[in-house]
Amino acid sequence: MAAExxxxxxxxxxxxxxxxxxxxxxxxxxxxxxxxPGEIHAxxxxxxxxxxxxxxxxxxxxxxxxxxxxxxxxxxxxxSPSAAxxxxxxxxxxxxxxxxxxxxxxxxxxxxxxxxxxxxxxxxASDLSHAYGxxxxxxxxxxxxxVGERQRIxxxxxxxxxxxxxxxDEPTSVLTPQEADRLFETLNKLKAExxxxxxxxHRLEEVQRICDRATVLRHGKVTGACDPRQETPSSLARMMxxxxxxxxxxxxTSSKGAIKLEARHLSATARTPFAVALKNICLKVHAGxxxxxxxxxxxxxxxLFDALSGEYPVASDDVILxxxxxxxxxxxxxxxxxxxxxxxxERHGHAAVSALSLSDNLILxxxxxxxxxxxxxxxxxxxxxxxxKKASKRISAAMDVRKSGENPPAGSLSGGNxxxxxxxxxxxxxxxxxxxxxxxxxxxxxxxxxxRQALVDLAKSGSAVLxxxxxxxxxxxxxxxxxxxxxxxxxxxxxxxxxxxEKIGLLMGGMYGKTETAETAHAH
Amino acid sequence: xxxxxxxxxxxxxxxxxxxxxxxLGLTLIFGGIMFMMLGKDxxxxxxxxxxxxxxxxxxxxxLAIKAAPLILIAVGLSVCYRSNNWNIGAEGQFIMxxxxxxxxxxxxxxxxxPLVLPLMMLxxxxxxxxxxxxxxxxxxxxxxxxxxxxxMLVYVxxxxxxxxxxxxxxxxxxxNFPETRTFDATAILPEMIASGRAHWGFGFAIIAAILVWxxxxxxxxxxxxxxxxxxxxxxxxxxxxxxKMIWFSMLLSGALAGLAGIAEVSGAIxxxxxxxxxxxxxxxxxxxFLGRLxxxxxxxxxxVLALTYLGGEAxxxxxxxxxxxxxxxxGLLLFFVLxxxxxxxxxxRMMWYDLSETAGKGTR
Numbered sequence: 008m009a010a011e012x013x014x015x016x017x018x019x020x021x022x023x024x025x026x027x028x029x030x031x032x033x034x035x036x037x038x039x040x041x042x043x044p045g046e047i048h049a050x051x052x053x054x055x056x057x058x059x060x061x062x063x064x065x066x067x068x069x070x071x072x073x074x075x076x077x078x079x080x081x082x083x084x085x086x087s088p089s090a091a092x093x094x095x096x097x098x099x100x101x102x103x104x105x106x107x108x109x110x111x112x113x114x115x116x117x118x119x120x121x122x123x124x125x126x127x128x129x130x131x132a133s134d135l136s137h138a139y140g141x142x143x144x145x146x147x148x149x150x151x152x153x154v155g156e157r158q159r160i161x162x163x164x165x166x167x168x169x170x171x172x173x174x175x176d177e178p179t180s181v182l183t184p185q186e187a188d189r190l191f192e193t194l195n196k197l198k199a200e201x202x203x204x205x206x207x208x209h210r211l212e213e214v215q216r217i218c219d220r221a222t223v224l225r226h227g228k229v230t231g232a233c234d235p236r237q238e239t240p241s242s243l244a245r246m247m248x249x250x251x252x253x254x255x256x257x258x259x260t261s262s263k264g265a266i267k268l269e270a271r272h273l274s275a276t277a278r279t280p281f282a283v284a285l286k287n288i289c290l291k292v293h294a295g296x297x298x299x300x301x302x303x304x305x306x307x308x309x310x311l312f313d314a315l316s317g318e319y320p321v322a323s324d325d326v327i328l329x330x331x332x333x334x335x336x337x338x339x340x341x342x343x344x345x346x347x348x349x350x351x352x353e354r355h356g357h358a359a360v361s362a363l364s365l366s367d368n369l370i371l372x373x374x375x376x377x378x379x380x381x382x383x384x385x386x387x388x389x390x391x392x393x394x395x396k397k398a399s400k401r402i403s404a405a406m407d408v409r410k411s412g413e414n415p416p417a418g419s420l421s422g423g424n425x426x427x428x429x430x431x432x433x434x435x436x437x438x439x440x441x442x443x444x445x446x447x448x449x450x451x452x453x454x455x456x457x458x459r460q461a462l463v464d465l466a467k468s469g470s471a472v473l474x475x476x477x478x479x480x481x482x483x484x485x486x487x488x489x490x491x492x493x494x495x496x497x498x499x500x501x502x503x504x505x506x507x508x509e510k511i512g513l514l515m516g517g518m519y520g521k522t523e524t525a526e527t528a529h530a531h
Numbered sequence: 532x533x534x535x536x537x538x539x540x541x542x543x544x545x546x547x548x549x550x551x552x553x554x555l556g557l558t559l560i561f562g563g564i565m566f567m568m569l570g571k572d573x574x575x576x577x578x579x580x581x582x583x584x585x586x587x588x589x590x591x592x593x594l595a596i597k598a599a600p601l602i603l604i605a606v607g608l609s610v611c612y613r614s615n616n617w618n619i620g621a622e623g624q625f626i627m628x629x630x631x632x633x634x635x636x637x638x639x640x641x642x643x644x645p646l647v648l649p650l651m652m653l654x655x656x657x658x659x660x661x662x663x664x665x666x667x668x669x670x671x672x673x674x675x676x677x678x679x680x681x682x683m684l685v686y687v688x689x690x691x692x693x694x695x696x697x698x699x700x701x702x703x704x705x706x707n708f709p710e711t712r713t714f715d716a717t718a719i720l721p722e723m724i725a726s727g728r729a730h731w732g733f734g735f736a737i738i739a740a741i742l743v744w745x746x747x748x749x750x751x752x753x754x755x756x757x758x759x760x761x762x763x764x765x766x767x768x769x770x771x772x773x774x775k776m777i778w779f780s781m782l783l784s785g786a787l788a789g790l791a792g793i794a795e796v797s798g799a800i801x802x803x804x805x806x807x808x809x810x811x812x813x814x815x816x817x818x819x820f821l822g823r824l825x826x827x828x829x830x831x832x833x834x835v836l837a838l839t840y841l842g843g844e845a846x847x848x849x850x851x852x853x854x855x856x857x858x859x860x861x862g863l864l865l866f867f868v869l870x871x872x873x874x875x876x877x878x879x880r881m882m883w884y885d886l887s888e889t890a891g892k893g894t895r
Contacts, residue, residue, distance in 0.1 A: 029537070318767050340770035349768070356762040363761070371758060371769045374751055388751035 018077070019044045019172060019203050020065070025074035027060050034060040036227040037074070042172065047194055047204045049214040049235060052224035053247055053423075053451035058207050061224070062174050065205075066098045067091040079171075097165030101176040103157050107150040107281060111143055115164050128167075136163045139193045150281055154304050155186040162193070173197065174205045179213060181304050184479065184512040191217050209247065209452065210480075211240045223247055248453050255459045255484045264294025267471030268315070268347075268440045269328040273335075275314050275321055283307040285314060288497045290490065292440070292471040297462060298500065299474045299486035301511050307495035308475045309352060312444040315473070316349040317342045329440055340375040348372075348438030350430055352445040352475075354422065358429045361418030365410070365428060366392065366399040368417050372432050398435065406431035407457065423454030430458050434465060441465060444475045459485050479508055491515055536877040546874040553874075554867035561867075562860050571850050579849045580842035580860070592727030594837050596799055599732035600625065600808070602833035603791035604815035606740050607784030609824040613747070614780045615760040620666065620681030621788040622812025623688035624659040628789020629796040630692060631658020633711065633803050636718035637700050643717045651718060651793055659789015660782045662688065667781035671774045677781070685812070693805045700803065711803040720798035730798030732791070737830065739787055744826040756780070788812060809840075817865050823872070839864065 020042040027035040035057045042048045052058045063069040065076065067085035075082050078094055085091050088098070105114050112129035119128060129145035136143040141159040149157060158178060165173055175194075179187040194204055194217060208214055214221055215235045223231040223246040231246040268291070275285040285307055292298045302308060313319040315327060317339040324333040329345045339349065349372075351357045359368045370381060370390060380398070383389045396414060403410065406427040410420055417425055426447065433441055446462060447455035462485050466472045475492075476482050482489060482503075489506050491498040491514035498514050562580075563573035584590045604621045611618040632655030635647055666680040693709075702712040720730040747753035759766035759776045766773055796807055818836050822829030843857035 316768075338770055339768065343770075351768060353764070357764045357768055360758055360761045360765045363757070367754065370751075370754060371765060374754070375770060382751060384750075389749050390751055390754060 021077040028072040046219040049218035049221035056224040057227040095171035097170035098174040099161040112145040154181040268292040297472045299482040302492035343376040346439035348433030350443040359417040402431040423450040550871040554871040584841040592729040595729035595733040597837035598833040600791035600811040602736035605818035607787030608819040611780040623685035624785040624788035625792035626688040627662035628655040628659035629792035632793025636714040655793025656786040660786040663781045663785025732794035740826040
């Protein structure tokens, strides 16, 4: 197991035949992995490949079913996250665990030993964050900070423990390109100090850029260990997916038709203290177009979706038009009846109810738009299960939804397969307008490319498609037009061919036209 | 060693069926131990608790009388709880239904007609629904917590009834007892079968259970209830209104509780008294959960809980003990039923291993 001639005791971490069983399902199956001191090691894999399970075992959140973990030459048993921290393992989770109502320093203090004064923590955190190029104002309230700044808190919190190994789970999924660049500088600094980084990602470009070695997982097994710089993106993708990923083709989407979706000076107040108000948003989507709205999470994307979908109708009718008809005050089903389809960001508990079967989740979105096909018995509203099941089968086949059993609960599907079903549920109706928020968030590469292709194809067939996304790769793959949302305001709409990543990055920070991005966390 | 609950991949069919029986077995064992500690013969106690009430026709009728309000109320509550509206005040809605339904036989006692009885039932449902409408309004429009408001209104209803029967509605020929006049024969809910006392309230309960079961299983309304109960956000995405659902579920459960109230008063008590319910509205919450919020399960659960009421009385008489151990016994039953249901979704695993022991296996 000691790889490539290195004696085992010079390794920082060596994992041997680590296995985690959930029932009979092996989430991790005999994983071997070793991390050398002072390297950035990538852990690559699709969603559901077992990456999270593996790091949870390393961080003491889950107990392995069998196998061993060797830390600096000593076999260890990591019983809890605090044991892991004591050993010198720090972790930055993909989903932050921060209290929005507390300040940065208070949040950090929560994970430290009690008895250290808040002033000292604030000072240490501030010093450390500046030293690593992650400037933070320790007295800012978390609620006021951007996602990138929140991530810095997590990183600083981990660094304060002086760890030898830092695990980062999909750190760049929430960052602008500029923020990501800064993070990479920090990681290189850590590496130069002899610390090791375990970098979990499915973004091949980043991995090739900053990682020294990579371990690829698929279906809970290691399918490759390599130097990512010696590989091509497609060879890495092949290791991850097990087959070549289809390339999305956006050819022939140039023809512009009539305006199908329009917002005219759409404003909406924030419903909760942590929501973002929409300010004077104007947009037009023509038939045959894919308008992509880029932006860092938490800049009003969800609120824009709510207003456009009619989940939260706005005060006046003529600020939102679908096929030239004013619909601002109408509910979501009225808009569906006019030919619109919607895919919200959150799969579980918004686009789908996890505990309900796929066919039930089909009725969820289409009980009114397909009233004639799915309901019988007049005012009784009897659900025609056979018709619904047939349609759900048709959708699963069209979108290649892989599932266990005929009609399993939505929660039993992997993220990618559920998302394919949710998107397919709308495509099946041939909507004239489709509004999608984060179409491939947390979805594996195969499913993502299929979903993107479906969006492009829908536009080609003459529908108007609005895609709200944080993923720039995705945006460039599908969009014909691009706009950027920042703090509830929408930029002008540009043809996709006129924009570069850098330009979008500047727009994302709301800084277009200025030369430098803001340097410090803003304290309100 | 530690004990781990491990989520099963799906619902275990075996334990869905077995779990109530395991619970019953555990209740019998621990109940037996409790009776033994009280110095009573556990076998005799359990016999008079569970078996004796089932051996005679008259006590079967009593069982139906006791089960009827429990089932009616619990069926309504199941709709509330499935849709995530926590109506705890069915006891108050039961009382207000009984009062509203009694307007005809108490205030307009001279009017005798075959219309009286159906009108009483309708008024009873209306009274219960309106009373449940108060917490519904408060939740839907002022965002108050319906658990608190509906519970507090129970005491309002109880005191209102107390005031009525001692004051304006007291029977003028009733020797100053706090009771209303007894209902005229045309205002009394008839017996279902000739062999005993059980009135049509039990029939209403069965009909309500079947109708609600049908609604939950086959209709879009039932689907709406399920979706909004699981996730309000998904419900909004489906175009369902959680505000309307607050009204629907509260009014429906209020109406069924009100019907239970007037059926109990008209069929079993035949006049209003300061106390007309031994806590049916609260016990029905237990019944609703014992029945797993499924209307047909609730029919069974209602009968079982009614049996513990009857058995409890029988044990008090035959063993000369207070009603407190009976309450403990009912608590045991509920506790075991709910905890055994965990087995449907989870496996229990004893974790004996120690990771350091298996450490050597991994290396080659």
